Amino acid sequence: MMRAKCFSIVYVAMIFCLPALLSSCNADVAAQGRPARSKPEVSAQTLHRQAVTLTTELAGRTGAQMISEVRPRVSGIILRQSFDEGGLVNAGDVLYELDPMPFEASYRNAEAAVQRAESALPSARARSQRYESLSASSVVSRQDFDEARTQMLQAEADVAAARAALETARIELEYAKVRAPISGRVDASNVTEGALVTEDQASPMTTIRQTDIINVDLVRSSASLLALNKALASQDIKAQEGSVTVELRLEDGSKYGHPGKLQFRNGAVSQTTGMVLMRAVFPNPEGALLPGMYVRALVEDGYVEDGVLIPQRAVSRNGRGEATARFISADGKIEERVLAVERGIGNNWLVTAGVGEGDRVVVEGLQRAAIGEEVQVTAVTVDNETGEFVAVAEAGRPPAGKPAEVSVRLPDAVTR
Structure with a gap:
């Protein structure tokens, strides 16, 4: 009797424990069959110290280097016009013949x-x-x-x-033969054959513009020049040797293919506008620049030694408004740093503190990995003009001893 009772108790216990035992076995089997979580993939760019050429973007207008308004030196009746309107003429060519x-x-x-x-x-x-x-x-x-x-x-x-x-x-x-005083492109004629012209009349017969060399008149605020002079005096920016190089951006945003030189800067500030007039000269062999065009000129101010450029897409702001970016540590984990950002330059930030030579900054995949998490890194570079990614091999990184020179754009405070 006692044996039967013990047997029934053991039987009931087995019935209640068996599902738990089976569930535990299934969990162990599932855990063994489940693959380990893979490392998040991120894209990072290796940073290098480099000489960064600083430029200021100024608005300007193009103008012909030489302009000649053709007027008659004697009075008479025009018998013949000897040039094609809009064509090129040489100095000394006969334009009109008077009676x-x-x-x-x-x-x-x-x-x-x-x-x-x-x-x-x-x-x-x-x-x-x-x-x-x-x-x-x-x-x-x-x-x-x-x-x-x-x-x-x-x-x-x-x-x-x-x-x-x-x-x-x-x-x-x-x-009586009205000749071209300079070589260049001649405008439309303002007079016709048979018209009477008078000596040194007010209205020109036509106009000739010499456009093989183009002047670009620029204006810069006196405050901007004052800030530049202070930066040069404190050695924050080092002056370029030789003449100042100027590049052009055309109305459609394209870059003009021939660099120019800064010719002069006025020694006085306009009392009405607070601006200083500057002039740059550019070669124009293909005739792409026409007088009167609106352009943007990039004038070299100097350069910064050992500058570091970080893509803007990699930088964010924390709750205190500080610029931060995430980097790849030596052990392949995500870490966050506070940066000292000086100014925005195109698609980059010029950073003066918080980074070092060879640091890898995360430019894509920030949302996939948390701080302290180990990640799989793909080396890329970010194009300075377009902001697009370009995959690079580790061997393709520029050596630290040979910094690349990067031209950057600093909008003038007035024209911005």
Whole structure:
């Protein structure tokens, strides 16, 4: 009886414990079959110290290096136009031909006046010479000799005046052909054949612009120049040697292919605008730059030694407003650092503290990994212009001893 009772108790206990035992076995089997969690994948860019060229972006207008408004030097009727509007002309080319008949008549009249004056000169000279010898012998009075000499001098002056009038007539006859004073591209003609033009008239007949070299007039605020001078004096920015290089951005945002040079900067600030006028010159062999175009000029201010550029997409702000970024530690884990960001440069930040040579900053996959978590890293670089990723091999990293030179853009405070 007692044995039967014990058996039934054991039986009931087995019934209640068996599901728990089976469940525990299934959990162990499931745990053994479940794969381990893979490392999150992130993309990181290796940072290097480099010489960073600082530029200031200024608004400007292009202008021809030389402009000539063609006006007639004499009055007359236009007989012929000898150039193609909008074409290229060389200095000395005939642009217009005026009616030469009045000037030819004046030239012939001047020639006759020269001949008349020259014909009277020999007798006046001979008379003066005779009176000089007779005066020495007291045959004629001194007064008669003086009158003869005066007549000779007057005859010589008449010859000189006649020759000068002849030269004037020749010049006016030459002015009947209106020539190009400079080489360049000629505008549309403001007059037509048969029109009457007058000497030194107010409105030009046409305009020639020399565009093989283009001037770009820029303006910069006096406050911006003051800040630059302070930075150069404190050695925060080092000045470039030689002439100042200037690059252009055209109206469509494209980069002009030929760099220019800063030609001069005015020595005074405009009292009305608070701006300083600057001028840069650019070669224009293809004629891509036309006078009057609106452009943006990147003027070199200097450079920063051992600068570090971090892509802007990798930087965020914490609750205190500090700039932070996540990096890959030496053991392959995520860590967060506070950065000292000086200014934004294109798609990058110029950082002065919080980073070191060879640090790897996370630029993609921030949401996949937490701080302190071990990650799988893909090496990339971020294009400075487009912000796109470019995969690179570890061997393709630039050596620390050879910093790359990067041009950056600093908008002027006034034009921003």
